[in-house]
Amino acid sequence: xxxxxxxxxxxxxxxxxxxxxxxxxxxxxxxxxxxxxxxxxxxxxxxxxxxxxxxxxxxxxxxxxxxxxxxxxxxxxxxxxxxxxxxxxxxxxxxxxxxxxxxxxxxxxxxxxxxxxxxxxxxxxxxxxxxxxxxxxxxxxxxxxxxxxxxxxxxxxxxxxxxxxxxxxxxxxxxxxxxxxxxxxxxxxxxxxxxxxxxxxxxxxxxxxxxxxxxxxxxxxxxxxxxxxxxxxxxxxxxxxxxxxxxxxxxxxxxxxxxxxxxxxxxxxxxxxxxxxxxxxxxxxxxxxxxxxxxxxxxxxxxxxxxxxxxxxxxxxxxxxxxxxxxxxxxxxxxxxxxxxxxxxxxxxxxxxxxxxxxxxxxxxxxxxxxxxxxxxxxxxxxxxxxxxxxxx
Amino acid sequence: xxxxxxxxxxxxxxxxxxxxxxxxxxxxxxxxxxxxxxxxxxxxxxxxxxxxxxxxxxxxxxxxxxxxxxxxxxxxxxxxxxxxxxxxxxxxxxxxxxxxxxxxxxxxxxxxxxxxxxxxxxxxxxxxxxxxxxxxxxxxxxxxxxxxxxxxxxxxxxxxxxxxxxxxxxxxxxxxxxxxxxxxxxxxxxxxxxxxxxxxxxxxxxxxxxxxxxxxxxxxxxxxxxxxxxxxxxxxxxxxxxxxxxxxxxxxxxxxxxxxxxxxxxxxxxxxxxxxxxxxxxxxxxxxxxxxxxxxxxxxxxxxxxxxxxxxxxxxxxxx
Numbered sequence: 001x002x003x004x005x006x007x008x009x010x011x012x013x014x015x016x017x018x019x020x021x022x023x024x025x026x027x028x029x030x031x032x033x034x035x036x037x038x039x040x041x042x043x044x045x046x047x048x049x050x051x052x053x054x055x056x057x058x059x060x061x062x063x064x065x066x067x068x069x070x071x072x073x074x075x076x077x078x079x080x081x082x083x084x085x086x087x088x089x090x091x092x093x094x095x096x097x098x099x100x101x102x103x104x105x106x107x108x109x110x111x112x113x114x115x116x117x118x119x120x121x122x123x124x125x126x127x128x129x130x131x132x133x134x135x136x137x138x139x140x141x142x143x144x145x146x147x148x149x150x151x152x153x154x155x156x157x158x159x160x161x162x163x164x165x166x167x168x169x170x171x172x173x174x175x176x177x178x179x180x181x182x183x184x185x186x187x188x189x190x191x192x193x194x195x196x197x198x199x200x201x202x203x204x205x206x207x208x209x210x211x212x213x214x215x216x217x218x219x220x221x222x223x224x225x226x227x228x229x230x231x232x233x234x235x236x237x238x239x240x241x242x243x244x245x246x247x248x249x250x251x252x253x254x255x256x257x258x259x260x261x262x263x264x265x266x267x268x269x270x271x272x273x274x275x276x277x278x279x280x281x282x283x284x285x286x287x288x289x290x291x292x293x294x295x296x297x298x299x300x301x302x303x304x305x306x307x308x309x310x311x312x313x314x315x316x317x318x319x320x321x322x323x324x325x326x327x328x329x330x331x332x333x334x335x336x337x338x339x340x341x342x343x344x345x346x347x348x349x350x351x352x353x354x355x356x357x358x359x360x361x362x363x364x365x366x367x368x369x370x371x372x373x374x375x376x377x378x379x380x381x382x383x384x385x386x387x388x389x390x391x392x393x
Numbered sequence: 394x395x396x397x398x399x400x401x402x403x404x405x406x407x408x409x410x411x412x413x414x415x416x417x418x419x420x421x422x423x424x425x426x427x428x429x430x431x432x433x434x435x436x437x438x439x440x441x442x443x444x445x446x447x448x449x450x451x452x453x454x455x456x457x458x459x460x461x462x463x464x465x466x467x468x469x470x471x472x473x474x475x476x477x478x479x480x481x482x483x484x485x486x487x488x489x490x491x492x493x494x495x496x497x498x499x500x501x502x503x504x505x506x507x508x509x510x511x512x513x514x515x516x517x518x519x520x521x522x523x524x525x526x527x528x529x530x531x532x533x534x535x536x537x538x539x540x541x542x543x544x545x546x547x548x549x550x551x552x553x554x555x556x557x558x559x560x561x562x563x564x565x566x567x568x569x570x571x572x573x574x575x576x577x578x579x580x581x582x583x584x585x586x587x588x589x590x591x592x593x594x595x596x597x598x599x600x601x602x603x604x605x606x607x608x609x610x611x612x613x614x615x616x617x618x619x620x621x622x623x624x625x626x627x628x629x630x631x632x633x634x635x636x637x638x639x640x641x642x643x644x645x646x647x648x649x650x651x652x653x654x655x656x657x658x659x660x661x662x663x664x665x666x667x668x669x670x671x672x673x674x675x676x677x678x679x680x681x682x683x684x685x686x687x688x689x690x691x692x693x694x695x696x697x698x699x700x701x702x703x704x705x706x707x708x709x710x711x712x713x
Binding site for chain 1: 432433445455456457458461463472474475476478481505
């Protein structure tokens with residue numbers, strides 16, 4: 001175990017190296033680039049004996065690793081924003097072929113207008129593709145979650161692709177100390193991939209194929225059932241990881257000071273760290289508030305949210321994107337999870353931090369204030385510029 | 394004709410789902426005879442998606458991976474990397490795509506695969522339109538040909554533009570081997586496959602694939618129409634190895650293109666003047682090919698190298 005000061009992007013690179021990935025394919029996009037630059041260094045200096053495909057697009061990047069994974073190789077790629085949107089077709093292929101590709105995504109706003117700031121529009125738009133989705137809060141969590149994802153994705157009960165996302169610049173380009181486990185520890189936690197249901201040269205078989213409607217339904221249902229098995233698999237994997245490293249990231253929905261809380265804010269990614277400090281401050285002032293971090297968005301932690309809702313009157317959801325429905329995506333998922341539960345607290349959506357705007361402690365304090373107010377609106381855009389700052393509303 | 398040189402091994406099984414007289418079915422059959430069973434084939438959306446038969450069956454005696462229409466080049470780069478990473482010996486990696494999936498929507502991935510020197514064979518089987526979706530024009534559809542999106546009605550006279558020259562595009566990437574193949578000349582076909590099999594690096598086959606329903610001819614005429622395509626100069630047979638072009642079916646004189654055009658309903662509407670223009674283009678193409686053969690390869694290194702994705706060294710970068 002060594003402690004290295006590194007960015008979230010380099011935490012991705014170190015995790016891929018420790019996982020002993022065999023095939024990497026990548027195409028550069030800001031702010032993902034330092035992930036794949038570091039991996040190119042690891043390959044060039046011999047620390048990572050992988051085949052590194054320099055491809056001509058993100059579409060080809062994901063196709064290359066999907067095909068390599070279909071033959072049994074452990075694979076890695078990384079992208080961001082427009083690149084992830086270009087991959088969309090192949091995201092479906094990866095899940096449908098049941099290949100355990102792991103991908104790093106640096107969450108970045110989508111154009112137009114061009115913006116390279118943090119925003120979840122890119123990955124939220126991929127929530128329906130059959131990928132496991134983790135949202136990381138710290139660089140340590142990035143590294144640990146990538147390693148855990150290989151175990152989960154390659155588990156025979158799951159066999160689904162997984163993405164580990166990190167906020168543009170807040171994690172991707174911000175350095176902090178990260179405990180890097182030894183390769184012996186990682187090798188014991190994550191042995192070489194045990195290839196199942198892969199194509200073998202010399203053995204006649206077809207992966208992909210086409211079907212009639214009856215078989216097609218069965219394949220889709222298989223993906224849905226595999227997604228259901230992610231949560232118990234995550235629990236087992238995280239327990240093993242904690243036993244070996246002493247670190248536990250709290251499962252799919254870690255909570256903070258929610259025991260006697262009246263109002264809870266559901267956060268994702270780096271905003272959680274800020275919100276935790278705000279909770280402490282508001283608690284000192286006598287407000288009974290808490291927070292819950294959506295670490296896992298796919299599969300969605302429905303049962304954990306229902307348990308939380310049983311003791312909470314009001315839930316606010318911080319959406320770092322807007323999906324042009326009645327509410328943002330995270331709020332819609334929370335409401336959907338709670339509707340069939342026994343407790344249905346008020347759920348209010350707060351849109352904030354999109355396009356890379358800072359989510360400040362004051363902004364989060366205002367969310368708690370609105371949530372605690374007489375009639376919290378369905379959706380509140382927290383950090384709009386003054387109308388005169390824009391040419392046309 | 395010399396003794397039969399076609400390997401007896403059959404890796405396309407009876408019961409496949411091709412139309413009678415399908416040139417694309419013959420293309421796969423002859424290709425796999427030349428490559429053998431330790432071949433992994435990546436097939437995009439195209440006629441062969443269907444020909445290979447639905448789940449849970451397969452018509453091929455080799456491993457087959459489906460991929461979306463535009464990414465065959467990337468798929469075979471990934472397969473090659475995996476085969477090398479896993480240390481699997483003696484595997485031939487093949488992408489087998491139609492003309493639309495290659496010359497149109499798949500051109501970027503093909504270019505990438507050639508540029509990064511992937512050790513694989515990319516096949517474009519050319520039935521000169523989007524046949525699996527119902528005969529829509531592609532960039533590889535020849536000038537004047539009727540398709541369902543270049544109808545002969547009102548001012549419509551078939552496709553107004555000339556056929557895209559995929560071999561010129563591929564050769565600009567300096568592959569280690571590229572050739573035109575025609576199932577109507579099976580000895581030449583299999584010899585080229587066996588030649589290419591022994592050369593590591595990016596290789597490309599442009600395979601002529603007559604399509605009875607798409608070209609409007611009856612299914613027993615496939616072989617004859619294929620022979621006419623080559624002997625009229627419409628689809629000359631040649632190979633390019635290390636930059637040196639060699640015509641593999643030499644013709645002292647070309648048959649009139651009219652013999653080829655008149656056998657296909659897709660050209661039935663053409664006027665005499667339109668036919669003469671096509672004849673002139675074919676003659677010009679043939680003369681250009683002969684000039685290129687006599688000039689020889691350009692000076693300088695002609696084989697830029699092969700992506701080193703195998704071997705004892707621990708780290709490799711597939712970028713030549």
